[in-house]
Each structure stands twice: as C-alpha cells, then as structure tokens.
Amino acid sequence: MRTPSFPPRFKGILGKDFGKCLGPTQSVSRTVAAASFTFRRGYNQLGTGTAVVPNRRARVEMSDSKAALRLRAIQGHMQNKAISSAASSSSSASSSSSSPAPQPTSQQRSLDFSALASLMPKEANNTTATSLWYVVATAALLSFHQEPAVGELWKYINGLNNCDQTTRVTIARRIRECCLKASVLVGFPRGINSLSSLQSSIESNSPDLLPVLSKDTSMRAPVPLEEKLKRGKHFFSQIYSNHTDRILANMGKSSGGDLSDFAIRSVYGELMGEMRILNPMETVMMEFVCCLADDVAPQAKGHFFGCRNLGATGQQVLGAVELVREIARQLGLDRPGNGDHFGFLAKAETW
Incomplete structure (x- = not known):
C-alpha cells in the first residue's frame, strides 16, 4: 500500500x-x-x-x-x-445482497366494498339513502387511519346503477356527517383529511352534485347554546341510561370537572346531538364502531349497549362487528375485538 x-x-x-x-x-x-x-x-x-x-x-x-x-x-x-x-464497503456489500421484496402496505390495498355491504342485514346489492353499511365502513376506515379510502368508498357508491342524483346527494351528506362526528373519536386531523378525501372524490367522480352540495351551510351554528346543552344531556342519557350519573361523576372526578362538562356541552351538545342527517341509532353505532376498531373495550362496551338502547337490532350490531373485522382483514391488520374484555359482543346474538 x-x-x-x-x-x-x-x-x-x-x-x-x-x-x-x-x-x-x-x-x-x-x-x-x-x-x-x-x-x-x-x-x-x-x-x-x-x-x-x-x-x-x-x-x-x-x-x-x-x-x-x-x-x-x-x-x-x-x-x-x-x-x-471499511464501513462504507461493508454497507455496499450488505445493500447489494439479495433481500425480500417489500410487502405492500395497508394503504396500497384496494377494498372490496361490495363484500362489505353484504355483511349488513338486507343491504347486499341494495345500497340506498338510508343504508347503514357505508356509515359503518366510513367510521372504521377513519379508525384504521385510512382516510384516503373514504374517497374510494364514494367512487364505488357513485358507480352503482341504482343510485340516482337525489340518492347520491343524501349519501354524500351522510358520509360527510359521519366523518365530522367521528373526528372527535379518531382525531381531528383524520376528520379533516377524510372530509378532504371525500370532497376530492366528489369533484372528480360526481361534478353534477357540486351545485347542490356547495349550497349547504352549518346546521349547528344557528342553534342556541341552551338548546345544545339540553340535547347533549338528553342524547348522553339515551346512550348510558341509568348509568349516566355515575359515568359523568367519574369523568368529572378524573379531570377536575372539565371532561364531563366538555362531553355534554361540546361532544354531545354541539356535535353528536345534531340528528337531521344521522339519527340517534346511526350516531351511536358510528361511535361503537370507532371504539371497536380502535380496540378500546370500555368505551366500545358503553356504546355497544347504547346501540341497543337506541333501537339497533342484534343482527345490525353483529353485522357492524363483522364489517369492521372484514375491513381489517382486507387491510392486513389485526382482528379487532378479541379477548375476554370483548366478551360482551356475544350478547348481541340474543337481541
């Protein structure tokens, strides 16, 4: 040398x-x-x-x-x-050696929306303005951090032969409302991104709907604060029934009084309590799905029984559970709702 x-x-x-x-x-x-x-x-x-x-x-x-x-x-x-x-030579040798091809991520996978729709009772090949399957699917996609898939969901629905313009406007509003309500459960940024994904998909696939949807204004802004507080407490009580006072007391105790006040005034009064697009049963079903997909058993349990309190059938709840799990399977994610702490799900079989 x-x-x-x-x-x-x-x-x-x-x-x-x-x-x-x-x-x-x-x-x-x-x-x-x-x-x-x-x-x-x-x-x-x-x-x-x-x-x-x-x-x-x-x-x-x-x-x-x-x-x-x-x-x-x-x-x-x-x-x-x-x-x-020497280190550079070693790195070059390592990078040149054979390695397995990168596996596709969940965001690269396409979803079979027709298979998802078939899991809800009486909704297979029959998507209507009042169908529940796409509300459940939207909530699950946000919980699984798949906001771009909301745009793909709309593209699928827009291509269905049985959906006229009026039906598509209604469905677009319902998916939009689901993204808005789910934002407090999955994270505000994900709510924003899902709404942006939906809007972009509507602009690309359904420009004929834009003149109608662009005229929509806030349904919540004109409602007096007293009315929001009243409807928030009422809806919260419908979900938790005779457990309402205990749950609010525990929330207040753990947060210096702020969490219970925030839940009634803002989460339920301002946001969830607006029922003109998604009714009480659909709203609590959306809450249950978000908690189930995120594997938070205590909150999933409360909204699980809330679904029954607000009129959901056992078949609807079981269908929602299977739809969430099917999305997870198609995305290559872990199956949610497993373990003894989710044993309460079996009760829906008797409803």
Whole structure:
C-alpha cells in the first residue's frame, strides 16, 4: 500500500519550530524518519484489523513534544479515514445482497366494498339513502387511519346503477356527517383529511352534485347554546341510561370537572346531538364502531349497549362487528375485538 497523502490542513506541520522540540542528541531527520515509519506501519495495520501501537522508540522520541501532538492528530485522522472506508464497503456489500421484496402496505390495498355491504342485514346489492353499511365502513376506515379510502368508498357508491342524483346527494351528506362526528373519536386531523378525501372524490367522480352540495351551510351554528346543552344531556342519557350519573361523576372526578362538562356541552351538545342527517341509532353505532376498531373495550362496551338502547337490532350490531373485522382483514391488520374484555359482543346474538 502506498504511503497516504495528508489533507491540506496538515501541510507544513513539521516546520521550522520542529527542531526546537528535540533533545540535544536528536536530529530532525532521524525523528521524522522514525515517525514516518511508525505511521506507515500503523496505516498498513488498519486494513488487517491489527491494533495500531507505536513502537517504544517512537514513544520515547516523540513524547511531550509539539510535533508528537501534531503527528498523533494525523494518525487519528488516517485511522478514522480507514475505518470509514471499511464501513462504507461493508454497507455496499450488505445493500447489494439479495433481500425480500417489500410487502405492500395497508394503504396500497384496494377494498372490496361490495363484500362489505353484504355483511349488513338486507343491504347486499341494495345500497340506498338510508343504508347503514357505508356509515359503518366510513367510521372504521377513519379508525384504521385510512382516510384516503373514504374517497374510494364514494367512487364505488357513485358507480352503482341504482343510485340516482337525489340518492347520491343524501349519501354524500351522510358520509360527510359521519366523518365530522367521528373526528372527535379518531382525531381531528383524520376528520379533516377524510372530509378532504371525500370532497376530492366528489369533484372528480360526481361534478353534477357540486351545485347542490356547495349550497349547504352549518346546521349547528344557528342553534342556541341552551338548546345544545339540553340535547347533549338528553342524547348522553339515551346512550348510558341509568348509568349516566355515575359515568359523568367519574369523568368529572378524573379531570377536575372539565371532561364531563366538555362531553355534554361540546361532544354531545354541539356535535353528536345534531340528528337531521344521522339519527340517534346511526350516531351511536358510528361511535361503537370507532371504539371497536380502535380496540378500546370500555368505551366500545358503553356504546355497544347504547346501540341497543337506541333501537339497533342484534343482527345490525353483529353485522357492524363483522364489517369492521372484514375491513381489517382486507387491510392486513389485526382482528379487532378479541379477548375476554370483548366478551360482551356475544350478547348481541340474543337481541
């Protein structure tokens, strides 16, 4: 191996002051030669993995001198350079070796929406303005972090032969309302992204609906605060029945009183309590699905029984559970709602 050349910053370090660092019996040429030999030897040993240890003579001649410090700096530089080169070669060899092809992610998978619709009672091949399957599917997609799939859901529905313009406008509003209501359960950013996905899909696939949908205005803004508070408390009580006071007390105790107030005023009064597009049963079903897909058993249990309290049949609840699990299967995700803490799901078979 040839003697390495040093970087520009090391040029001239053995200058005119170098001789002052030597003892009376030493010569510059002898010390430089010894140092040069030491570094050549050490540099060659770097490639073999042998530890670089200067010989005894070099240590004696170069100790406590400025030149020694400078030469050690050069040695350290060359050692780091050799190690870096070896690491680079190892990385290149590793990357060139055969490796399995990357597996497709869940976001790259296409969903079979017709199979999902068939899981809800009486809704297979019969999607209507009041169908429940696409409400359940929308809530599950948001919970599984698949907001772009909401646009694909709309594309599928828009292509159905039995959906005229009036039906499609109603369905678009229902999916939009589901995204809005689900946002408090799955995360506000996901609600925003799902609504954006739906809007983009409508613009691309259903431009004829835009003149109608663009005229929609807020249904919640004009409602007086007193009315929102009243409807929030009423809907919350419908879901939790005789457990309402206990649940609100526990929520307040754990949060200094704020969580229970926020739930009644904002979550249920402002958001969930608006029933002109999604009725109470559809809204609590959406809440149940979000909690089930997210595997939060305590909240899923409360809304599971809330579905029954608000008129859902056992077959509708079981269909919703299977639809959520089928989406998870198609996406390659873990099956939600497993384990003893989800044992309550079996009760729907007796409803």
